Amino acid sequence: xxxxxxxxxxxxxxxxxxxxxxxxxxxxxxxxxxxxxxxxxxxxxxxxxxxxxxxxxxxxxxxxxxxxxxxxxxxxxxxxxxxxxxxxxxxxxxxxxxxxxxxxxxxxxxxxxxxxxxxxxxxxxxxxxxxxxxxxxxxxxxxxxxxxxxxxxxxxxxxxxxxxxxxxxxxxxxxxxxxxxxxxxxxxxxxxxxxxxxxxxxxxxxxxxxxxxxxxxxxxxxxxx
Amino acid sequence: xxxxxxxxxxxxxxxxxxxxxxxxxxxxxxxxxxxxxxxxxxxxxxxxxxxxxxxxxxxxxxxxxxxxxxxxxxxxxxxxxxxxxxxxxxxxxxxxxxxxxxxxxxxxxxxxxxxxxxxxxxxxxxxxxxxxxxxxxxxxxxxxxxxxxxxxxxxxxxxxxxxxxxxxxxxxxxxxxxxxxxxxxxxxxxxxxxxxxxxxxxxxxxxxxxxxxxxxxxxxxxxxxxxxxxxxxxxxxxxxxxxxxxxxxxxxxxxxxxxxxxxxxxxxxxxxxxxxxxxxxxxxxxxxxxxxxxxxxxxxxxxxxxxxxxxxxxxxxxxxxxxxxxxxxxxxxxxxxxxxxxxxxxxxxxxxxxxxxxxxxxxxxxxxxxxxxxxxxxxxxxxxxxxxxxxxxxxxxxxxxxxxxxxxxxxxxxxxxxxxxxxxxxxxxxxxxxxxxxxxxxxxxxxxxxxxxxxxxxxxxxxxxxxxxxxxxxxxxxxxxxxxxxxxxxxxxxxxxxxxxxxxxxxxxxxxxxxxxxxxxxxxxxxxxxxxxxxxxxxxxxxxxxxxxxxxxxxxxxxxxxxxxxxxxxxxxxxxx
Numbered sequence: 156x157x158x159x160x161x162x163x164x165x166x167x168x169x170x171x172x173x174x175x176x177x178x179x180x181x182x183x184x185x186x187x188x189x190x191x192x193x194x195x196x197x198x199x200x201x202x203x204x205x206x207x208x209x210x211x212x213x214x215x216x217x218x219x220x221x222x223x224x225x226x227x228x229x230x231x232x233x234x235x236x237x238x239x240x241x242x243x244x245x246x247x248x249x250x251x252x253x254x255x256x257x258x259x260x261x262x263x264x265x266x267x268x269x270x271x272x273x274x275x276x277x278x279x280x281x282x283x284x285x286x287x288x289x290x291x292x293x294x295x296x297x298x299x300x301x302x303x304x305x306x307x308x309x310x311x312x313x314x315x316x317x318x319x320x321x322x323x324x325x326x327x328x329x330x331x332x333x334x335x336x337x338x339x340x341x342x343x344x345x346x347x348x349x350x351x352x353x354x355x356x357x358x359x360x361x362x363x364x365x366x367x368x369x370x371x372x373x374x375x376x377x378x379x380x
Numbered sequence: 381x382x383x384x385x386x387x388x389x390x391x392x393x394x395x396x397x398x399x400x401x402x403x404x405x406x407x408x409x410x411x412x413x414x415x416x417x418x419x420x421x422x423x424x425x426x427x428x429x430x431x432x433x434x435x436x437x438x439x440x441x442x443x444x445x446x447x448x449x450x451x452x453x454x455x456x457x458x459x460x461x462x463x464x465x466x467x468x469x470x471x472x473x474x475x476x477x478x479x480x481x482x483x484x485x486x487x488x489x490x491x492x493x494x495x496x497x498x499x500x501x502x503x504x505x506x507x508x509x510x511x512x513x514x515x516x517x518x519x520x521x522x523x524x525x526x527x528x529x530x531x532x533x534x535x536x537x538x539x540x541x542x543x544x545x546x547x548x549x550x551x552x553x554x555x556x557x558x559x560x561x562x563x564x565x566x567x568x569x570x571x572x573x574x575x576x577x578x579x580x581x582x583x584x585x586x587x588x589x590x591x592x593x594x595x596x597x598x599x600x601x602x603x604x605x606x607x608x609x610x611x612x613x614x615x616x617x618x619x620x621x622x623x624x625x626x627x628x629x630x631x632x633x634x635x636x637x638x639x640x641x642x643x644x645x646x647x648x649x650x651x652x653x654x655x656x657x658x659x660x661x662x663x664x665x666x667x668x669x670x671x672x673x674x675x676x677x678x679x680x681x682x683x684x685x686x687x688x689x690x691x692x693x694x695x696x697x698x699x700x701x702x703x704x705x706x707x708x709x710x711x712x713x714x715x716x717x718x719x720x721x722x723x724x725x726x727x728x729x730x731x732x733x734x735x736x737x738x739x740x741x742x743x744x745x746x747x748x749x750x751x752x753x754x755x756x757x758x759x760x761x762x763x764x765x766x767x768x769x770x771x772x773x774x775x776x777x778x779x780x781x782x783x784x785x786x787x788x789x790x791x792x793x794x795x796x797x798x799x800x801x802x803x804x805x806x807x808x809x810x811x812x813x814x815x816x817x818x819x820x821x822x823x824x825x826x827x828x829x830x831x832x833x834x835x836x837x838x839x840x841x842x843x844x845x846x847x848x849x850x851x852x853x854x855x856x857x858x859x860x861x862x863x864x865x866x867x868x869x870x871x872x873x874x875x876x877x878x879x880x881x882x883x884x885x886x887x888x889x890x891x892x893x894x895x896x897x898x899x900x901x902x903x904x905x906x907x908x909x910x911x912x913x914x915x916x917x918x919x920x921x922x923x924x925x926x927x928x929x930x931x932x933x934x935x936x937x938x939x940x941x942x943x944x945x946x947x948x949x950x951x952x953x954x955x956x957x
Contacts, residue, residue, distance in 0.1 A: 196605050200632055200953055201657035201739060203609065208728075211721040226605040243512055244610055244631040247602055273651065275548075275557070276642075277635030278519045278526035279511060282549070282557055298657075298739060340569045341516035342527075342558045349566040355553060359562035 181319050188232070188258065189220070189315040192308075195231040196224035197251065200238025202265040202298040209301040219308055228254040233311070235304075236290075239267035239274055240281040242343040246336050252288045253333040257325035260315075262307055263290045266297045273297065281343070288334060390428065395420055402465065406674075406888020406907075409450075409463025414475050417466050421481050424453060424462060432456045432802050432818070433482035435891070435902050435919040438492040440470070442522040447473040447498055450904065452891055452919075456802045456816055458823035461891065468498070477503035484805025487627075487927050495520035495637070505580050510630035510956060513576055516561045520638055528557040533912040534643050581616045581624050595623060598938065602631045606709050606942040609952035613929070613945075617938060625933045625941065627926045629956050636957040640916035645671055645883050646746070648916065652903075653740040655918060656954040659698040661690040661731070662896040664744035669826060670892025670903035671746050674885050682872040683748040684828045689761065689865045690734070690743065691894070692858040696769065697727040698897035699809075699851040702949040706848060707780065709946035710789055716780060723772055726764055733757050746883050748875030758866055765862040773855060781852065790845035794932040794944035797842060804928045807921045808899025809850040810948055814842035820895035832861045847947040882911060898922050898949055918957055922950040 167175055198206060209216050210224065225231045228251045240248060252261070263284055266272030271282035284290060291314060294307040324331060335346050344352055391399055391410060398416035402409045412420045424430045430453035439448045446467050453462045466475050477500035478485045489500040490509040497518035500506055507513060517524050528548050530536050549555045578597055601612035610631035616624040636655065640648050652667045653660035665687060672678065679687070704720030728738045733754050735741040743750050780786055796806065801814035811818055819836040821829040837853035839846035887909040893902035899921030906915035925948050932948075933941045 197603060198609055200609070200634075201654055204657060204739065207717075208721060208725070211725075212718050213722070213725050226603075239632060239634050241631060241633055243633065244602060247610075247631075251603060271557075273654070274634040274639065276526060276528045276530070277639055278557070279630075279633045279635055280557070282528075286556060300738065338566070338569065339512045339571060340514060340566060341561050341564055344558065344560070344566050346566065348554065351554070352560055352564070352566050356560050356562055356564040359560075363562050 181321075184320050185316050185318060189312040191220045191222070192233050192260070192311070192315075193231050194221055194224050194233040194235050195228055195251070195255070196226040197234060198237050199240065199244065200267065202237035202268070205298045205301055206235060206237045206264065206304065209304045214301040214305060216305060216308060219305070219312070221308070228252075229256065231255055232258065233260045233262065235262045235264050236268040236284045237264040239272065240284045241279045242281055243279060243339065245281050245284075245287055245343060246339065248284065249287050249334050249336045253336070257331060258318075258323065260291045260311055261288055262292045262294060262311060264294050264304060264307070265299055266295065269293045269295065287337060287345075391420075391424070394423060399464075402463075406886060408889070409465060412464050412466050414466045414468055417476050417478070418481070420464070421451075421478055424464065425481055428462070429455050429457075430462045433478065433484055433805055434461070434807075434893075434900060435904060435917075436478070436485045436488040436492065437904055437917040437919075438473075438496040438498045438520075439906055439915045439917075440496055440520065440522045442470070445470045447496065449475050449492065449498060450889075451478070452902070452904075454824070456818055458818070460824055463891070473498040474501055475499070476501050477506075479503055482805065483803050484924060484927055487923060491923075494518070497521060505626075507576055507580065508630075510633040512571075512630070514571060519635070520641075526557060526635075526638070527552055527559040532642070533910065534647055577614055577626065577628060581614045581626050600941075601628075607945065608705060608950055611945075611950065611952055611955065613941065615933070615938065615941065620937045620939075622933045622936055622938060622941060625930045627929050629923070629926070629952070632952040632956040634953075634957065636918065637916055641913055643913075644881075644911050645885055645913065646881060648913075649744065650740065650742040653742055654953055655920065655957060656698075656896065656898060656901070656922065656951045657739060658701055658951055659694040659897045660739060660741045661694040661743060662698075662894060662901060664741065665691050665827075666892055666894040666896065666901045667903050668744040668746055668892075669894060670890045670905045671883070671885060673890035673892055674888055674905060674907055675746060675883065676886075677747045677876050679748045679876050680873045681870050682752075683874045683876075685865055685869040686749050686753060686874065687744065687827060688829065688832070689862060689869070690731075690741075690749075692861050692865070693727050693730060693761070695858045695897045696855050697724045698949075699855050700724050702851055702897075702946075703776070703780070703848060705949070706844075706943065706946040707786075709942045710786065712785075716776075719772075719776065719779070723769065726768070730757060730760055730764075733760075745875060745879060747877055748873075748879075752874050758869070761862065762866045765859045765866065769855070769859050773852065776852065781849070786848075787845060789940075789943060790843060790848060790947075792841070792843050792845075793936060793940050794844045794947060795842045796928060796932055800931060801842065801928070804931065805924050806899070806928050807925060808896070809847055809854065810925055810928065811899065812837060813839045813846040813850045815840040820893055820900050824893070826892075826894060832864050834861050844943055844947040847949075851949075885909070885913075893919070896921060898951070898954070899925060918954075920954040920957060922948075922952075922954040923957070926950060926955065 263269045268284050274280045275282050292307045292311045294303055296303050337343050337345050398413045400411050402411050432454045434454050435452040437450050447470050449466045451464050468475055489503055492498045493506055494508040494510050595616050595618050598615050601607040602610040612628040614626050615622050652663040655663045700720040700723050704717035707716035731741050732738045735743040796814045798815045801811050817836050817838045822836050834857045837850050839850050885907045887907050889906045891904045893900055902919030904917040905913050908914045932944050
């Protein structure tokens with residue numbers, strides 16, 4: 156520990172070396188945060204089982220400071236999106252993400268959470284959680300082995316190490332806006348896209364009414380694209 | 381499926397007007413006119429003795445303009461299936477509901493309504509189940525296409541047009557697999573599904589119009605530590621007592637069946653792994669059996685032994701996990717789970733050595749298995765089943781079975797009588813804990829299970845404690861089977877014929893079922909001779925066992941519901957598919 160954070164580039168007088176440590180605020184701040192990441196107890200699909208295995212005795216991510224998993228989003232730093240994100244579940248995931256306090260991180264575990272995976276074409280499947288919430292680390296695999304998940308944690312720690320307290324978004328004055336929760340309509344939609352969707356559906360409606368009126372006229376042959 | 385001649389004649393002679401034999405090539409069973417379905421089904425249940433309705437599903441025969449509802453009924457004393465079907469016009473598919481006769485059809489009929497748009501008249505609560513209320517269309521219909529639709533069947537041709545890859549996202553206006561119906565306006569959309577759900581759990585306003593009531597509605601899930609994934613329950617409480625409870629699923633609905641109907645037969649095998657992801661080998665087994673039935677082949681001796689070995693190892697690892705999770709639900713947070721996971725890792729090591737993957741094994745092939753056992757693995761299994769597991773089971777007995785807290789919380793809670801269990805189409809350990817000795821391995825033997833000596837574990841109280849004990853018993857019985865397997869496994873080939881990527885499957889239907897760790901796992905496959913199945917349906921035990929969650933929970937305290945759910949042992953990948 157000391158080796159890692161105690162290299163600020165200043166010389167410490169020899170008589171004080173046993174008592175005094177000098178480091179930068181960033182280093183001690185990041186070291187504290189990255190050594191006690193609490194993941195959310197939040198499993199979606201098959202990957203969640205490998206996540207449980209990673210938490211259990213053989214792989215044991217408590218070694219990395221992820222001592223406990225918390226079921227409440229209010230008490231966690233890290234959301235591991237472990238499995239296929241369906242359209243029906245996506246609003247809940249965004250809501251959970253909004254409920255997490257800053258600083259917060261997201262790991263997309265496995266092929267499905269990263270990009271839809273084998274179920275990408277499915278009508279109820281979101282092709283990657285990064286369509287709705289920002290993702291910090293992607294872990295490939297279907298499911299990723301516990302070793303791969305641990306590797307992902309280490310990469311996340313490296314990312315945290317590079318952050319700075321002076322530029323962090325969560326200490327700025329202005330509040331961080333929440334991500335709009337997608338809504339389940341005839342298909343899932345993002346409220347921010349409302350005008351684009353209305354334009355699309357109105358055009359579709361116009362085309363349909365046109366097609367319905369067309370057969371009435373004798374000249375209209377079946378359309379060939 | 382062969383029927384004994386006396387039975388066929390009874391059904392046909394009794395209802396000459398309403399029942400005809402299904403004469404299509406490769407098909408079997410009876411076609412029943414929808415008008416007299418209730419009458420025929422009553423006869424089938426009460427007089428012919430087929431009291432266990434295992435599977436209800438729909439098939440969309442688009443070219444013929446028909447929808448067909450397929451029922452698989454069994455006798456709870458064993459034997460093969462009685463298949464009966466009701467056909468209805470495609471533009472207005474209506475079939476009478478069988479829920480009054482077989483309450484176990486409840487969730488399955490809702491699923492057929494949701495995905496195929498078949499209306500079941502007389503169903504008490506016909507709402508969508510896997511998709512949300514307000515979703516546009518019925519996605520399993522053959523003319524319904526998702527936004528990311530590429531081609532009717534795999535393998536797709538167009539992944540590399542002119543040597544350049546494109547992403548399907550680029551073709552979609554929104555860059556996502558979404559589509560909206562004409563005239564839809566998101567600004568004034570309101571979601572009405574929740575009101576329907578809470579309305580069906582119980583009215584806040586009493587029938588006489590008075591508002592005075594103590595009942596509150598509590599929602600558990602989909603993000604809840606006790607729900608084993610993304611499952612949700614809506615419960616109506618009177619104080620702390622459950623008055624009504626409805627399961628809500630679909631949060632992991634990954635369109636397994638729609639994708640399966642586009643995949644090639646073999647390409648579907650890895651998808652079955654992801655159904656019940658705790659027991660992928662069993663899922664492979666059921667699917668391989670169904671397709672082998674269609675193809676008319678059987679695997680060679682050694683492959684059969686390997687299959688049984690893998691299926692039983694799966695059962696052990698699944699039950700260990702189930703016990704660990706049940707203890708989690710009871711509040712013994714994670715410590716018993718650690719014991720269970722320790723043993724499960726040993727089984728996973730074997731799977732990894734055999735198939736290359738810990739969880740998603742993709743190991744079975746039509747007419748065999750993917751590769752032979754690697755060197756030394758039999759020895760590992762032998763040590764596990766002769767020495768280590770029996771010892772560990774004794775440990776669990778000491779720690780859990782005799783624990784006073786476990787007994788206090790589990791005994792007499794969530795009781796299901798044998799009659800209820802059969803009527804609700806419960807399967808697997810839940811059914812057997814209620815005193816019904818029904819195990820597909822004995823009741824309708826498949827593969828080579830008839831050669832092994834083992835007992836069907838039965839318990840008679842039907843409570844949570846018995847469901848826990850059943851799983852302990854079954855681990856011991858699985859060890860017994862495995863001991864016989866490792867002692868008698870022959871040398872030889874592991875694949876019938878040449879291994880093929882593209883198998884030729886003749887037209888017809890088949891229903892393959894195995895006794896999975898969670899219960900009867902069935903695969904209903906309809907082939908039309910093309911490289912992709914026409915209909916591919918999974919009779920998922922986790923899904924159908926949830927029919928019993930309400931009846932088991934009503935009258936208990938809210939804290940017990942968590943334990944009842946744990947004792948059913950669901951996996952959401954299979955529940956929602």
